[in-house]
Amino acid sequence: MNVPDDLRYAKSHEWLRADGTVGITDHAQHELTDVVFVDPPAVGKVVKAGEVVCVVESVKAASDIYAPVSGKVVAANPGLTSNPAFVNTDPYGEGWMFKLEVAAPSEREALMDAAAYRTATGA
Protein backbone atom coordinates (compact mmCIF):
# COMPACT_ATOMS: atom_id res chain seq x y z
CA MET A 1 0.00 0.00 0.00
CA ASN A 2 1.42 3.37 -1.06
CA VAL A 3 1.57 5.99 1.76
CA PRO A 4 3.66 9.01 0.64
CA ASP A 5 5.75 10.58 3.39
CA ASP A 6 5.00 14.20 2.46
CA LEU A 7 1.24 14.01 3.17
CA ARG A 8 -0.98 14.15 6.26
CA TYR A 9 -3.78 11.65 6.77
CA ALA A 10 -7.27 11.70 8.31
CA LYS A 11 -8.86 8.74 10.12
CA SER A 12 -11.51 8.77 7.36
CA HIS A 13 -8.73 8.02 4.81
CA GLU A 14 -8.35 11.39 3.09
CA TRP A 15 -4.87 12.81 2.50
CA LEU A 16 -3.90 16.48 2.69
CA ARG A 17 -0.94 18.08 0.89
CA ALA A 18 0.82 21.20 2.22
CA ASP A 19 -0.87 23.29 -0.51
CA GLY A 20 -4.35 22.23 0.68
CA THR A 21 -4.99 19.58 -2.00
CA VAL A 22 -7.15 16.66 -0.77
CA GLY A 23 -7.73 13.16 -2.09
CA ILE A 24 -8.33 9.68 -0.78
CA THR A 25 -5.58 7.23 0.06
CA ASP A 26 -4.44 4.18 -1.83
CA HIS A 27 -5.91 2.09 1.00
CA ALA A 28 -9.28 3.88 0.64
CA GLN A 29 -9.45 3.47 -3.15
CA HIS A 30 -8.66 -0.21 -2.71
CA GLU A 31 -11.46 -0.59 -0.18
CA LEU A 32 -13.93 1.38 -2.30
CA THR A 33 -13.22 -0.70 -5.45
CA ASP A 34 -13.74 0.67 -8.98
CA VAL A 35 -14.72 4.33 -8.75
CA VAL A 36 -17.28 5.11 -11.45
CA PHE A 37 -18.49 8.60 -10.55
CA VAL A 38 -17.35 11.53 -8.45
CA ASP A 39 -20.05 13.99 -7.41
CA PRO A 40 -18.00 17.21 -7.50
CA PRO A 41 -17.82 19.46 -4.43
CA ALA A 42 -19.25 22.97 -4.54
CA VAL A 43 -16.37 25.42 -5.05
CA GLY A 44 -16.67 28.28 -2.56
CA LYS A 45 -18.27 26.11 0.13
CA VAL A 46 -16.88 26.61 3.64
CA VAL A 47 -16.52 23.34 5.54
CA LYS A 48 -15.49 22.24 9.01
CA ALA A 49 -13.11 19.34 9.57
CA GLY A 50 -15.11 16.11 9.34
CA GLU A 51 -17.91 17.54 7.18
CA VAL A 52 -18.94 15.88 3.93
CA VAL A 53 -17.43 17.66 0.92
CA CYS A 54 -18.28 15.32 -1.93
CA VAL A 55 -19.42 11.80 -2.76
CA VAL A 56 -17.55 9.07 -4.56
CA GLU A 57 -19.47 6.26 -6.22
CA SER A 58 -17.92 2.88 -6.77
CA VAL A 59 -19.68 0.10 -8.67
CA LYS A 60 -20.86 -1.16 -5.32
CA ALA A 61 -21.73 1.86 -3.17
CA ALA A 62 -21.72 5.61 -2.60
CA SER A 63 -19.16 6.89 -0.06
CA ASP A 64 -18.87 10.31 1.57
CA ILE A 65 -15.56 12.14 1.38
CA TYR A 66 -14.85 14.39 4.37
CA ALA A 67 -12.83 17.55 4.85
CA PRO A 68 -9.66 16.51 6.72
CA VAL A 69 -9.38 20.09 8.05
CA SER A 70 -11.62 23.19 8.11
CA GLY A 71 -11.44 25.60 5.22
CA LYS A 72 -12.95 26.86 1.98
CA VAL A 73 -13.19 24.70 -1.13
CA VAL A 74 -11.28 26.67 -3.77
CA ALA A 75 -11.05 24.08 -6.54
CA ALA A 76 -12.45 20.71 -7.64
CA ASN A 77 -10.60 18.31 -9.92
CA PRO A 78 -12.28 18.72 -13.34
CA GLY A 79 -10.53 15.60 -14.65
CA LEU A 80 -12.62 13.27 -12.51
CA THR A 81 -15.79 14.07 -14.46
CA SER A 82 -14.60 12.17 -17.49
CA ASN A 83 -12.08 9.91 -15.72
CA PRO A 84 -13.36 8.92 -12.25
CA ALA A 85 -11.05 5.88 -12.39
CA PHE A 86 -8.07 8.23 -11.73
CA VAL A 87 -9.07 7.83 -8.06
CA ASN A 88 -8.09 4.17 -8.36
CA THR A 89 -5.15 4.39 -10.71
CA ASP A 90 -3.45 7.52 -9.32
CA PRO A 91 -4.98 8.41 -5.93
CA TYR A 92 -2.20 10.86 -4.97
CA GLY A 93 -1.86 12.44 -8.42
CA GLU A 94 -4.52 12.70 -11.17
CA GLY A 95 -7.07 11.37 -8.68
CA TRP A 96 -6.98 14.43 -6.36
CA MET A 97 -10.47 15.59 -5.41
CA PHE A 98 -10.50 19.18 -4.23
CA LYS A 99 -8.34 21.96 -2.84
CA LEU A 100 -8.94 23.70 0.47
CA GLU A 101 -7.89 27.10 1.65
CA VAL A 102 -6.93 25.78 5.08
CA ALA A 103 -8.44 27.85 7.92
CA ALA A 104 -6.21 26.77 10.83
CA PRO A 105 -2.77 25.24 10.18
CA SER A 106 -2.94 23.67 13.66
CA GLU A 107 -5.63 21.28 12.43
CA ARG A 108 -3.16 20.04 9.87
CA GLU A 109 -0.71 19.15 12.63
CA ALA A 110 -3.43 17.13 14.36
CA LEU A 111 -3.68 14.74 11.38
CA MET A 112 -1.66 11.54 11.19
CA ASP A 113 1.73 11.51 9.51
CA ALA A 114 2.63 8.74 7.08
CA ALA A 115 4.09 6.46 9.77
CA ALA A 116 1.00 6.77 11.96
CA TYR A 117 -1.30 6.15 8.98
CA ARG A 118 0.68 3.07 7.98
CA THR A 119 0.24 1.72 11.49
CA ALA A 120 -3.47 2.59 11.51
CA THR A 121 -4.11 0.69 8.28
CA GLY A 122 -1.66 -2.12 8.92
CA ALA A 123 0.18 -1.13 5.73
Next chain:
Amino acid sequence: MSDTADLKRTPLHAEHVRLGGKMIGFGGWDMPVQYTGIMDEHHAVRKALGVFDISHMGQFFAKGAGAAAWLNTMLTNNVSRLAVGQGQYTILLNERGGVIDDLIIYRIADTEWLLVVNAAKIDEDFAWMQPRVPAGVTLENRSDEFFGLALQGPRAAEWFSKFTGGKSAPARNGIVQLGVGGIPLFLGRTGYTGEDGFEVFGPAADAVRILSDVLATGAEFGIKPCGLGARDTLRMEMCYPLNGNDLSPDRTPIEAGLGFFVDLDKGDFTGRTVLAGQKAGGVKQRLAAFKMIGATPPPRSHYAVWKDGAQIGETCSGGLSPTLGCGIGLAYLPVGFAKPGTAIEIDIRGRRFPAQVEKKPLHRGGTAS
Protein backbone atom coordinates in the same frame (compact mmCIF):
# COMPACT_ATOMS: atom_id res chain seq x y z
CA MET B 1 -15.52 -2.56 9.10
CA SER B 2 -18.45 -4.53 10.45
CA ASP B 3 -17.94 -7.35 12.89
CA THR B 4 -17.56 -10.55 10.95
CA ALA B 5 -17.58 -12.85 13.99
CA ASP B 6 -21.26 -13.78 13.59
CA LEU B 7 -21.00 -14.43 9.86
CA LYS B 8 -21.09 -17.96 8.50
CA ARG B 9 -18.28 -19.18 6.29
CA THR B 10 -18.51 -21.42 3.24
CA PRO B 11 -16.05 -24.32 2.85
CA LEU B 12 -14.18 -22.07 0.39
CA HIS B 13 -13.62 -19.17 2.78
CA ALA B 14 -9.86 -19.72 3.16
CA GLU B 15 -9.56 -20.06 -0.65
CA HIS B 16 -11.22 -16.67 -1.15
CA VAL B 17 -8.77 -15.05 1.22
CA ARG B 18 -5.86 -16.83 -0.46
CA LEU B 19 -7.07 -15.69 -3.91
CA GLY B 20 -7.20 -12.07 -2.71
CA GLY B 21 -10.95 -11.83 -2.19
CA LYS B 22 -12.27 -8.78 -0.38
CA MET B 23 -14.75 -10.19 2.13
CA ILE B 24 -18.09 -8.64 3.12
CA GLY B 25 -21.21 -9.73 5.00
CA PHE B 26 -24.04 -10.86 2.74
CA GLY B 27 -27.23 -12.49 4.01
CA GLY B 28 -25.43 -13.66 7.16
CA TRP B 29 -22.39 -15.01 5.25
CA ASP B 30 -18.83 -13.73 4.94
CA MET B 31 -18.42 -13.70 1.15
CA PRO B 32 -16.03 -12.22 -1.43
CA VAL B 33 -17.44 -9.06 -3.03
CA GLN B 34 -14.56 -9.02 -5.51
CA TYR B 35 -11.03 -10.30 -6.15
CA THR B 36 -9.37 -8.05 -8.76
CA GLY B 37 -12.31 -5.71 -9.36
CA ILE B 38 -16.02 -5.79 -10.10
CA MET B 39 -15.65 -4.37 -13.63
CA ASP B 40 -12.93 -6.84 -14.50
CA GLU B 41 -14.88 -9.82 -13.19
CA HIS B 42 -18.09 -8.63 -14.85
CA HIS B 43 -16.38 -8.46 -18.25
CA ALA B 44 -14.74 -11.87 -17.70
CA VAL B 45 -18.21 -13.41 -17.39
CA ARG B 46 -19.61 -11.55 -20.42
CA LYS B 47 -16.58 -12.40 -22.58
CA ALA B 48 -15.01 -15.61 -21.25
CA LEU B 49 -15.64 -17.46 -17.98
CA GLY B 50 -16.09 -16.68 -14.31
CA VAL B 51 -16.49 -18.84 -11.22
CA PHE B 52 -18.58 -17.80 -8.21
CA ASP B 53 -18.81 -19.47 -4.81
CA ILE B 54 -22.50 -20.17 -4.25
CA SER B 55 -21.97 -22.55 -1.33
CA HIS B 56 -24.06 -20.24 0.84
CA MET B 57 -27.15 -21.19 -1.16
CA GLY B 58 -29.43 -23.89 0.23
CA GLN B 59 -30.24 -27.40 -0.97
CA PHE B 60 -33.51 -29.07 0.01
CA PHE B 61 -34.43 -32.58 -1.09
CA ALA B 62 -38.10 -33.57 -1.42
CA LYS B 63 -38.87 -37.26 -1.86
CA GLY B 64 -41.86 -39.52 -2.18
CA ALA B 65 -44.61 -40.61 -4.53
CA GLY B 66 -46.70 -37.61 -3.48
CA ALA B 67 -43.86 -35.08 -3.68
CA ALA B 68 -44.76 -33.69 -7.12
CA ALA B 69 -48.40 -33.08 -6.18
CA TRP B 70 -47.35 -31.45 -2.90
CA LEU B 71 -44.65 -29.26 -4.50
CA ASN B 72 -47.27 -28.06 -6.97
CA THR B 73 -49.33 -26.74 -4.04
CA MET B 74 -46.28 -24.92 -2.62
CA LEU B 75 -44.69 -23.42 -5.76
CA THR B 76 -46.00 -21.25 -8.62
CA ASN B 77 -44.55 -23.14 -11.58
CA ASN B 78 -45.71 -26.61 -12.63
CA VAL B 79 -43.26 -29.35 -11.60
CA SER B 80 -45.18 -32.01 -13.52
CA ARG B 81 -43.80 -30.46 -16.71
CA LEU B 82 -40.33 -31.65 -15.68
CA ALA B 83 -38.87 -34.95 -16.85
CA VAL B 84 -36.07 -36.48 -14.79
CA GLY B 85 -32.97 -34.31 -15.33
CA GLN B 86 -34.90 -31.11 -16.00
CA GLY B 87 -35.33 -28.03 -13.84
CA GLN B 88 -37.31 -24.80 -13.70
CA TYR B 89 -37.34 -21.40 -12.00
CA THR B 90 -40.23 -21.16 -9.54
CA ILE B 91 -41.50 -19.10 -6.61
CA LEU B 92 -42.57 -19.91 -3.05
CA LEU B 93 -45.45 -17.68 -1.94
CA ASN B 94 -47.24 -16.75 1.26
CA GLU B 95 -51.05 -16.78 1.48
CA ARG B 96 -51.21 -13.17 0.28
CA GLY B 97 -49.43 -14.15 -2.91
CA GLY B 98 -46.27 -12.37 -1.71
CA VAL B 99 -42.85 -13.83 -2.38
CA ILE B 100 -41.09 -15.83 0.34
CA ASP B 101 -38.35 -16.98 -2.02
CA ASP B 102 -37.48 -17.64 -5.63
CA LEU B 103 -35.63 -20.84 -6.41
CA ILE B 104 -34.65 -23.47 -8.96
CA ILE B 105 -36.20 -26.93 -8.67
CA TYR B 106 -34.73 -29.96 -10.43
CA ARG B 107 -36.29 -33.40 -10.88
CA ILE B 108 -33.31 -35.61 -10.02
CA ALA B 109 -35.21 -38.94 -10.00
CA ASP B 110 -38.78 -40.01 -10.69
CA THR B 111 -39.95 -39.09 -7.18
CA GLU B 112 -37.01 -37.01 -5.96
CA TRP B 113 -36.55 -33.25 -6.26
CA LEU B 114 -33.69 -30.87 -5.54
CA LEU B 115 -34.56 -27.30 -4.56
CA VAL B 116 -31.83 -24.65 -4.63
CA VAL B 117 -32.88 -21.71 -2.47
CA ASN B 118 -31.43 -18.32 -1.52
CA ALA B 119 -28.82 -18.24 1.27
CA ALA B 120 -30.62 -15.68 3.42
CA LYS B 121 -33.88 -17.63 3.15
CA ILE B 122 -32.82 -21.19 3.97
CA ASP B 123 -34.27 -21.20 7.49
CA GLU B 124 -37.38 -19.25 6.55
CA ASP B 125 -38.16 -21.44 3.52
CA PHE B 126 -37.68 -24.63 5.49
CA ALA B 127 -39.77 -23.35 8.43
CA TRP B 128 -42.56 -22.54 5.96
CA MET B 129 -42.46 -25.78 3.98
CA GLN B 130 -41.63 -28.38 6.61
CA PRO B 131 -44.89 -28.19 8.65
CA ARG B 132 -46.84 -28.46 5.37
CA VAL B 133 -45.22 -31.72 4.24
CA PRO B 134 -47.93 -34.40 3.86
CA ALA B 135 -47.67 -38.05 4.89
CA GLY B 136 -45.54 -40.07 2.47
CA VAL B 137 -43.33 -37.12 1.49
CA THR B 138 -40.05 -36.16 3.11
CA LEU B 139 -38.30 -32.80 2.96
CA GLU B 140 -34.69 -32.49 4.06
CA ASN B 141 -32.57 -29.37 4.43
CA ARG B 142 -29.09 -30.58 3.44
CA SER B 143 -27.61 -27.13 2.80
CA ASP B 144 -24.62 -27.64 5.11
CA GLU B 145 -23.55 -30.82 3.28
CA PHE B 146 -22.96 -29.08 -0.05
CA PHE B 147 -20.59 -26.62 -1.59
CA GLY B 148 -21.74 -24.79 -4.70
CA LEU B 149 -19.89 -23.17 -7.60
CA ALA B 150 -21.41 -21.25 -10.50
CA LEU B 151 -19.42 -21.33 -13.77
CA GLN B 152 -20.70 -18.58 -16.04
CA GLY B 153 -19.64 -17.23 -19.40
CA PRO B 154 -19.67 -17.91 -23.15
CA ARG B 155 -16.86 -20.49 -22.74
CA ALA B 156 -18.72 -22.50 -20.08
CA ALA B 157 -19.63 -25.36 -22.42
CA GLU B 158 -15.99 -25.84 -23.47
CA TRP B 159 -15.00 -25.79 -19.80
CA PHE B 160 -17.63 -28.42 -18.96
CA SER B 161 -16.24 -30.80 -21.53
CA LYS B 162 -12.69 -30.34 -20.25
CA PHE B 163 -13.69 -30.60 -16.57
CA THR B 164 -15.77 -33.76 -17.03
CA GLY B 165 -13.45 -35.46 -19.50
CA GLY B 166 -15.81 -35.09 -22.44
CA LYS B 167 -19.13 -35.98 -20.82
CA SER B 168 -22.17 -34.51 -22.50
CA ALA B 169 -23.56 -31.42 -20.86
CA PRO B 170 -27.19 -31.09 -19.80
CA ALA B 171 -29.53 -28.87 -21.84
CA ARG B 172 -30.44 -25.41 -20.54
CA ASN B 173 -32.13 -25.79 -17.10
CA GLY B 174 -31.19 -29.46 -17.05
CA ILE B 175 -29.11 -31.30 -14.46
CA VAL B 176 -26.79 -34.31 -14.51
CA GLN B 177 -25.13 -36.28 -11.72
CA LEU B 178 -21.53 -37.18 -12.47
CA GLY B 179 -18.47 -38.42 -10.66
CA VAL B 180 -15.49 -36.16 -11.33
CA GLY B 181 -12.23 -37.51 -9.92
CA GLY B 182 -14.35 -39.83 -7.80
CA ILE B 183 -16.38 -36.98 -6.30
CA PRO B 184 -20.16 -37.16 -6.86
CA LEU B 185 -21.46 -33.87 -8.29
CA PHE B 186 -24.72 -32.34 -9.43
CA LEU B 187 -24.17 -30.14 -12.50
CA GLY B 188 -27.15 -27.96 -13.45
CA ARG B 189 -27.10 -25.77 -16.54
CA THR B 190 -28.45 -22.54 -15.17
CA GLY B 191 -27.23 -19.28 -13.72
CA TYR B 192 -27.86 -15.71 -12.72
CA THR B 193 -25.85 -13.76 -15.29
CA GLY B 194 -27.50 -14.13 -18.69
CA GLU B 195 -24.58 -16.17 -19.98
CA ASP B 196 -24.34 -19.88 -20.59
CA GLY B 197 -23.20 -21.70 -17.48
CA PHE B 198 -23.38 -24.40 -14.85
CA GLU B 199 -24.08 -24.64 -11.16
CA VAL B 200 -22.05 -27.38 -9.51
CA PHE B 201 -23.03 -28.87 -6.15
CA GLY B 202 -21.02 -31.50 -4.28
CA PRO B 203 -19.87 -32.64 -0.84
CA ALA B 204 -18.66 -29.70 1.28
CA ALA B 205 -15.51 -31.65 2.23
CA ASP B 206 -14.43 -31.73 -1.45
CA ALA B 207 -15.02 -28.03 -2.14
CA VAL B 208 -11.38 -26.95 -2.12
CA ARG B 209 -10.30 -29.79 -4.40
CA ILE B 210 -13.08 -29.12 -6.90
CA LEU B 211 -12.38 -25.37 -6.95
CA SER B 212 -8.75 -26.11 -7.66
CA ASP B 213 -9.77 -28.46 -10.52
CA VAL B 214 -12.19 -25.85 -11.83
CA LEU B 215 -9.51 -23.13 -11.88
CA ALA B 216 -7.01 -25.50 -13.52
CA THR B 217 -9.40 -26.72 -16.22
CA GLY B 218 -10.77 -23.20 -16.74
CA ALA B 219 -7.36 -21.54 -17.21
CA GLU B 220 -7.27 -22.01 -20.98
CA PHE B 221 -10.73 -20.40 -21.24
CA GLY B 222 -9.65 -17.32 -19.27
CA ILE B 223 -11.43 -18.21 -16.04
CA LYS B 224 -11.53 -15.60 -13.26
CA PRO B 225 -12.80 -16.00 -9.70
CA CYS B 226 -15.71 -13.57 -9.34
CA GLY B 227 -17.38 -12.05 -6.31
CA LEU B 228 -20.84 -10.94 -5.33
CA GLY B 229 -20.26 -7.47 -6.78
CA ALA B 230 -20.07 -8.76 -10.34
CA ARG B 231 -22.86 -11.23 -9.61
CA ASP B 232 -25.08 -8.23 -8.77
CA THR B 233 -24.17 -6.11 -11.81
CA LEU B 234 -24.57 -9.13 -14.13
CA ARG B 235 -28.00 -10.06 -12.79
CA MET B 236 -29.17 -6.42 -12.84
CA GLU B 237 -28.32 -6.11 -16.53
CA MET B 238 -30.54 -9.15 -17.10
CA CYS B 239 -33.24 -7.75 -14.74
CA TYR B 240 -33.15 -10.96 -12.74
CA PRO B 241 -34.72 -10.08 -9.38
CA LEU B 242 -32.80 -10.35 -6.11
CA ASN B 243 -34.99 -11.54 -3.27
CA GLY B 244 -34.98 -8.97 -0.50
CA ASN B 245 -34.35 -6.13 -2.97
CA ASP B 246 -36.81 -6.70 -5.81
CA LEU B 247 -38.98 -9.42 -4.33
CA SER B 248 -40.73 -9.22 -0.98
CA PRO B 249 -43.57 -10.76 1.03
CA ASP B 250 -45.66 -7.74 -0.02
CA ARG B 251 -45.15 -8.10 -3.77
CA THR B 252 -46.54 -10.84 -5.99
CA PRO B 253 -44.78 -12.48 -8.96
CA ILE B 254 -47.35 -10.81 -11.24
CA GLU B 255 -46.28 -7.37 -9.99
CA ALA B 256 -42.63 -8.46 -10.32
CA GLY B 257 -43.17 -9.41 -13.97
CA LEU B 258 -42.63 -13.11 -13.30
CA GLY B 259 -46.02 -14.28 -14.59
CA PHE B 260 -44.27 -16.65 -16.97
CA PHE B 261 -43.26 -18.76 -13.97
CA VAL B 262 -46.79 -18.92 -12.56
CA ASP B 263 -49.12 -21.69 -13.75
CA LEU B 264 -52.67 -20.73 -12.77
CA ASP B 265 -54.13 -23.77 -14.55
CA LYS B 266 -52.30 -26.55 -12.71
CA GLY B 267 -54.61 -26.62 -9.68
CA ASP B 268 -54.56 -24.82 -6.36
CA PHE B 269 -51.38 -23.50 -4.74
CA THR B 270 -50.64 -21.11 -1.90
CA GLY B 271 -51.34 -17.55 -3.06
CA ARG B 272 -53.15 -18.61 -6.24
CA THR B 273 -56.39 -16.71 -5.50
CA VAL B 274 -54.53 -13.41 -5.21
CA LEU B 275 -52.54 -14.04 -8.39
CA ALA B 276 -55.60 -15.10 -10.38
CA GLY B 277 -57.35 -11.91 -9.26
CA GLN B 278 -54.40 -9.82 -10.41
CA LYS B 279 -54.15 -11.63 -13.71
CA ALA B 280 -57.85 -10.98 -14.39
CA GLY B 281 -58.18 -7.52 -12.87
CA GLY B 282 -54.67 -6.18 -13.46
CA VAL B 283 -52.12 -4.82 -11.01
CA LYS B 284 -51.56 -1.27 -9.78
CA GLN B 285 -47.77 -1.45 -9.93
CA ARG B 286 -45.19 -3.33 -11.89
CA LEU B 287 -41.46 -3.89 -11.53
CA ALA B 288 -39.92 -1.76 -14.28
CA ALA B 289 -36.34 -1.57 -15.50
CA PHE B 290 -34.79 1.82 -16.19
CA LYS B 291 -31.63 3.33 -17.60
CA MET B 292 -30.09 6.66 -16.54
CA ILE B 293 -29.56 9.19 -19.33
CA GLY B 294 -26.16 10.88 -19.65
CA ALA B 295 -23.44 11.08 -17.01
CA THR B 296 -25.11 10.62 -13.62
CA PRO B 297 -24.17 8.99 -10.35
CA PRO B 298 -25.30 5.37 -10.39
CA PRO B 299 -28.72 4.79 -8.81
CA ARG B 300 -28.93 2.64 -5.66
CA SER B 301 -31.71 0.92 -3.72
CA HIS B 302 -34.37 3.12 -2.07
CA TYR B 303 -33.92 6.19 -4.23
CA ALA B 304 -37.13 8.13 -4.97
CA VAL B 305 -38.50 7.91 -8.52
CA TRP B 306 -40.24 11.03 -9.84
CA LYS B 307 -42.53 11.86 -12.75
CA ASP B 308 -44.06 15.25 -13.55
CA GLY B 309 -43.09 16.76 -10.20
CA ALA B 310 -44.45 13.97 -8.01
CA GLN B 311 -42.85 10.91 -6.46
CA ILE B 312 -44.23 7.77 -8.11
CA GLY B 313 -42.08 5.07 -6.53
CA GLU B 314 -38.74 3.99 -5.16
CA THR B 315 -35.86 2.03 -6.67
CA CYS B 316 -35.31 -1.48 -5.32
CA SER B 317 -32.06 -2.30 -7.15
CA GLY B 318 -29.61 0.01 -8.82
CA GLY B 319 -26.02 0.34 -9.89
CA LEU B 320 -23.70 0.96 -12.76
CA SER B 321 -23.96 -1.37 -15.74
CA PRO B 322 -20.39 -2.21 -16.80
CA THR B 323 -21.68 -3.49 -20.16
CA LEU B 324 -23.87 -0.48 -20.98
CA GLY B 325 -21.67 2.09 -19.24
CA CYS B 326 -24.57 3.84 -17.53
CA GLY B 327 -26.66 3.63 -14.39
CA ILE B 328 -29.46 1.06 -14.37
CA GLY B 329 -32.03 -0.14 -11.90
CA LEU B 330 -35.39 -1.65 -11.08
CA ALA B 331 -38.38 0.02 -9.44
CA TYR B 332 -42.03 -0.75 -8.78
CA LEU B 333 -43.95 1.91 -10.69
CA PRO B 334 -47.66 2.59 -11.33
CA VAL B 335 -48.53 0.56 -14.46
CA GLY B 336 -49.18 3.72 -16.48
CA PHE B 337 -45.53 4.74 -15.97
CA ALA B 338 -44.00 1.26 -16.23
CA LYS B 339 -44.11 1.24 -20.05
CA PRO B 340 -40.80 1.28 -21.95
CA GLY B 341 -39.99 4.75 -23.22
CA THR B 342 -41.52 6.57 -20.24
CA ALA B 343 -39.31 9.45 -19.06
CA ILE B 344 -38.76 9.42 -15.28
CA GLU B 345 -36.34 11.03 -12.83
CA ILE B 346 -34.28 9.46 -10.05
CA ASP B 347 -33.53 11.49 -6.92
CA ILE B 348 -29.86 11.05 -6.06
CA ARG B 349 -28.87 12.95 -2.91
CA GLY B 350 -31.50 15.60 -3.44
CA ARG B 351 -30.93 16.15 -7.16
CA ARG B 352 -33.15 14.63 -9.82
CA PHE B 353 -31.45 12.98 -12.77
CA PRO B 354 -33.19 11.89 -16.01
CA ALA B 355 -33.87 8.23 -16.70
CA GLN B 356 -36.06 6.19 -18.99
CA VAL B 357 -38.09 3.03 -18.49
CA GLU B 358 -36.67 0.28 -20.70
CA LYS B 359 -37.69 -3.12 -21.98
CA LYS B 360 -36.30 -6.09 -19.98
CA PRO B 361 -33.65 -7.38 -20.09
CA LEU B 362 -31.41 -4.31 -20.28
CA HIS B 363 -28.58 -6.40 -21.73
CA ARG B 364 -29.23 -8.48 -24.83
CA GLY B 365 -27.12 -11.00 -26.64
CA GLY B 366 -26.00 -13.10 -23.67
CA THR B 367 -25.20 -16.74 -24.35
CA ALA B 368 -27.89 -18.18 -22.07
CA SER B 369 -30.88 -19.29 -24.11
